[in-house]
Amino acid sequence: MLSEIKPALIIAWREIRDQFRDWRIIFPIVILTIFFPGLMNFTARQAVEFVQRYGANLVATRFIPFLLMIVGFFPITVSLVIALESFAGETERRSIEPLLSSPLTDEQLYWGKLLASLVPPVMGSYLGIFVYLIGVYRSIGWQVEPLFLLQIVCLTTVQALVMVSGAVVVSTQTTSVRAANLLSSFIVIPMALLIQGESIVMFWGSLNTLWWIILGQIIAAGLLIRAGIAHFNREELLGRELDILNLRKSWLIFRNAFVGEARNVPEWLFKEVARSMRKLLIPIVLSTGLIGVGLWVGFDLADRLQIPAELLNLDKIQDMNAGLVTGLRGMGFISIPTAFQIWLHNLRVVALATLAGIISFGVLGLLVIMLPLAMLGFFAQTATTIGLNQWSFLAAFTLPHGLLEFPAMILTAAMIFRLGATMVTPAKEKSLSAAWLIALADWAKVFLTIIAPLFLLAAFIEVFITPQTIAFFLK
Amino acid sequence: MIVASNLSKEFEGFLAVDQVNLNVRAGEVLGLLGPNGAGKTTTVRMLTSVLRPTRGWAKIAGYDVVKEAAQVRSIVGVLTEQHGLYGRMPAFDYMDFFGQLYRVEKTVRRQRINDLLSQFGLDPADKRRIGEYSKGMRQKLALARALIHDPPVLLLDEPTSAMDPESARLVRDAIHGLRTANRAIIICTHNLSEAEELSDQIAIIRKGRIIIQGAPEELKRIFLGPKEFEVQLGAHLNGNLPALPAQAVLTAQGPNWLRYQSEHPESVNPEILRRLLKLDLPVLSLKEVDRNLEQVYMEAINTPEEALLG
Numbered sequence: 026m027l028s029e030i031k032p033a034l035i036i037a038w039r040e041i042r043d044q045f046r047d048w049r050i051i052f053p054i055v056i057l058t059i060f061f062p063g064l065m066n067f068t069a070r071q072a073v074e075f076v077q078r079y080g081a082n083l084v085a086t087r088f089i090p091f092l093l094m095i096v097g098f099f100p101i102t103v104s105l106v107i108a109l110e111s112f113a114g115e116t117e118r119r120s121i122e123p124l125l126s127s128p129l130t131d132e133q134l135y136w137g138k139l140l141a142s143l144v145p146p147v148m149g150s151y152l153g154i155f156v157y158l159i160g161v162y163r164s165i166g167w168q169v170e171p172l173f174l175l176q177i178v179c180l181t182t183v184q185a186l187v188m189v190s191g192a193v194v195v196s197t198q199t200t201s202v203r204a205a206n207l208l209s210s211f212i213v214i215p216m217a218l219l220i221q222g223e224s225i226v227m228f229w230g231s232l233n234t235l236w237w238i239i240l241g242q243i244i245a246a247g248l249l250i251r252a253g254i255a256h257f258n259r260e261e262l263l264g265r266e267l268d269i270l271n272l273r274k275s276w277l278i279f280r281n282a283f284v285g286e287a288r289n290v291p292e293w294l295f296k297e298v299a300r301s302m303r304k305l306l307i308p309i310v311l312s313t314g315l316i317g318v319g320l321w322v323g324f325d326l327a328d329r330l331q332i333p334a335e336l337l338n339l340d341k342i343q344d345m346n347a348g349l350v351t352g353l354r355g356m357g358f359i360s361i362p363t364a365f366q367i368w369l370h371n372l373r374v375v376a377l378a379t380l381a382g383i384i385s386f387g388v389l390g391l392l393v394i395m396l397p398l399a400m401l402g403f404f405a406q407t408a409t410t411i412g413l414n415q416w417s418f419l420a421a422f423t424l425p426h427g428l429l430e431f432p433a434m435i436l437t438a439a440m441i442f443r444l445g446a447t448m449v450t451p452a453k454e455k456s457l458s459a460a461w462l463i464a465l466a467d468w469a470k471v472f473l474t475i476i477a478p479l480f481l482l483a484a485f486i487e488v489f490i491t492p493q494t495i496a497f498f499l500k
Numbered sequence: 501m502i503v504a505s506n507l508s509k510e511f512e513g514f515l516a517v518d519q520v521n522l523n524v525r526a527g528e529v530l531g532l533l534g535p536n537g538a539g540k541t542t543t544v545r546m547l548t549s550v551l552r553p554t555r556g557w558a559k560i561a562g563y564d565v566v567k568e569a570a571q572v573r574s575i576v577g578v579l580t581e582q583h584g585l586y587g588r589m590p591a592f593d594y595m596d597f598f599g600q601l602y603r604v605e606k607t608v609r610r611q612r613i614n615d616l617l618s619q620f621g622l623d624p625a626d627k628r629r630i631g632e633y634s635k636g637m638r639q640k641l642a643l644a645r646a647l648i649h650d651p652p653v654l655l656l657d658e659p660t661s662a663m664d665p666e667s668a669r670l671v672r673d674a675i676h677g678l679r680t681a682n683r684a685i686i687i688c689t690h691n692l693s694e695a696e697e698l699s700d701q702i703a704i705i706r707k708g709r710i711i712i713q714g715a716p717e718e719l720k721r722i723f724l725g726p727k728e729f730e731v732q733l734g735a736h737l738n739g740n741l742p743a744l745p746a747q748a749v750l751t752a753q754g755p756n757w758l759r760y761q762s763e764h765p766e767s768v769n770p771e772i773l774r775r776l777l778k779l780d781l782p783v784l785s786l787k788e789v790d791r792n793l794e795q796v797y798m799e800a801i802n803t804p805e806e807a808l809l810g
Binding site: 032035036039042043046047115118119120121122123124125126127128129130259260263274 | 512545548549550551552570571573574576578580582583584585586588589593597598600601602603642645
């Protein structure tokens with residue numbers, strides 16, 4: 026085991042020593058670990074004195090821990106620069122080939138680079154936190170809670186891990202530092218949003234939420250590392266000379282995967298679409314489970330966040346129901362344009378969920394799909410408080426169109442799942458982009474031939490039949 | 501030691517290496533020659549398990565370059581076209597780093613680093629950062645790196661490029677020394693005299709295909725014909741040219757010299773001397789005409805492929 030890890034440590038140690046020979050890396054780390062915590066300490070003291078004048082002690086109480094998080098975060102931003110340079114820099118300087126020709130495994134090389142990018146900034150970050158804590162203790166006597174300190178240390182470490190693992194993925198897929206820097210916005214923007222979210226959580230004082238944020242980031246880092254190793258390709262690192270966006274080649278890969286070997290439309294439908302569907306068997310099972318989870322979350326939320334009983338009155342609802350269909354007809358709901366509007370809305374949701382899935386290994390996309398189910402579960406469970414059966418409620422409100430819409434949703438989730446999984450699955454003899462384009466072609470096939478038509482039919486049923494069943498149920 | 505069969509590599513529709521066959525035994529040096537972009541580096545990269553062949557196979561010391569890539573990499577020493585050194589590292593540390601990657605035991609590693617740096621005249625500068633090295637010194641260091649694990653197979657891409665004549669001689673002598681140590685070596689080079697001096701076999705690659713392969717002398721015979729001799733006379737011929745033996749072919753003549761080719765110089769040369777003396781033509785010298793690999797290379801590169809295959 027140790028002999029397997031040792032080469033990665035050798036790589037990491039060499040790189041770390043090399044970094045400490047480069048003043049461009051040492052200088053910012055020193056500034057951010059010594060000078061910046063001092064500045065934050067000064068800021069904290071001034072802020073506390075200022076807000077105490079107005080009795081806003083709570084602001085002061087929240088401000089000092091917030092600055093602790095910021096002090097921890099700033100030095101790890103250096104890790105992004107180092108990680109982006111890890112492979113792309115070596116490729117650019119042509120020093121990667123002797124490494125690739127050595128008996129290192131892909132994993133050893135990858136982990137070595139990852140550790141080298143991670144360790145110095147994280148150490149710098151810990152040092153910065155230490156300097157800040159000493160400073161605030163000496164100036165205003167503030168002492169950190171051990172559990173909170175642990176949270177901040179964990180948070181800082183996983184933030185660095187997410188940034189580094191993301192940046193190393195970018196670095197392996199580009200041939201120049203310039204290209205890697207340009208692509209780094211894919212890391213910087215989500216991280217900036219994350220820090221804002223964490224700041225809100227910290228000012229809100231919901232420190233337990235931080236554990237969930239830490240867990241989420243550990244999962245994200247795990248997926249990024251998996252993606253990086255899965256698509257680490259010695260051949261691509263050496264063979265690709267320039268980062269050129271070859272639209273024609275991309276189109277050919279997509280088209281070949283989309284059309285397949287079919288010679289006519291029926292053959293395409295029965296062979297190629299069926300082949301794409303076969304690839305979805307496992308994702309379909311998992312997506313069905315996730316949709317079930319969505320429903321369960323809704324039930325659970327309804328139990329925990331109960332709507333006051335006086336707001337729910339079955340008699341009133343039944344009175345309203347008497348004119349439900351007529352009312353809906355009067356509003357123009359029961360019409361063909363509404364059906365198309367619902368259909369387009371569902372397609373927009375599919376597009377949004379797919380996009381969200383693409384940038385999050387499928388996770389956000391699946392959440393988007395789970396959300397309506399959670400809402401549905403919430404309403405169904407809430408209905409039990411006025412004596413309605415939740416399953417009958419679900420059947421009446423969703424079953425007519427749900428018979429088609431649920432399978433379409435499950436398929437959508439399965440496709441998103443597969444797109445996300447493509448990013449973290451080794452693509453034998455294929456580049457990451459080729460593997461992804463093939464998965465996208467499968468998505469397009471299933472979307473055009475099954476998902477979109479199912480949603481269209483479901484929309485018509487939702488407009489013309491479901492109101493009738495609801496009225497019947499509430500009667 | 502190095503065997504390749506129909507080794508081919510395609511990059512997005514471009515055939516970089518096309519059905520290359522190689523067989524380099526231990527103790528042999530193969531010179532791989534060809535114009536820029538002919539496929540030399542791609543071939544070397546496939547032999548070092550860095551690139552995966554599209555078709556065909558290759559084995560290094562019995563290990564398959566695809567299925568046993570780790571073993572292949574551990575027994576091959578590579579001097580890459582771009583030596584890619586770490587400028588901020590001192591030379592000794594650099595060698596030590598690669599020694600560790602190749603899992604050379606510490607005491608052996610230290611000794612070997614000292615020996616190699618000394619062999620290539622780099623020992624006085626072993627603590628200096630590589631960034632301060634001259635081009636030639638860097639090239640020597642890259643070659644020393646390729647030897648750190650005492651590999652039984654060496655693949656050297658342009659081993660003496662950017663070197664001054666003295667350093668180039670030093671490296672050539674080192675390669676001579678390595679050959680006697682029962683290694684199989686492939687040298688990719690544009691320096692034809694170097695290839696001729698170092699190689700037991702020459703392979704010329706053009707557009708990804710090896711168009712001709714053999715010992716330098718054999719290639720000369722194929723492309724330039726039998727050995728050629730020149731006789732310098734002490735008097736003018738004045739049209740008094742003797743009839744040459746049947747096994748000799750006159751290739752050129754001047755007022756007081758003549759050249760001929762023969763497959764059997766051991767019998768033809770004495771006979772020609774005898775006939776010249778019989779005509780009272782004093783012979784000043786008889787020597788074999790120097791023919792270098794450059795002539796062979798130019799012939800091979802400029803001959804249409806169909807003619808070569810024929």
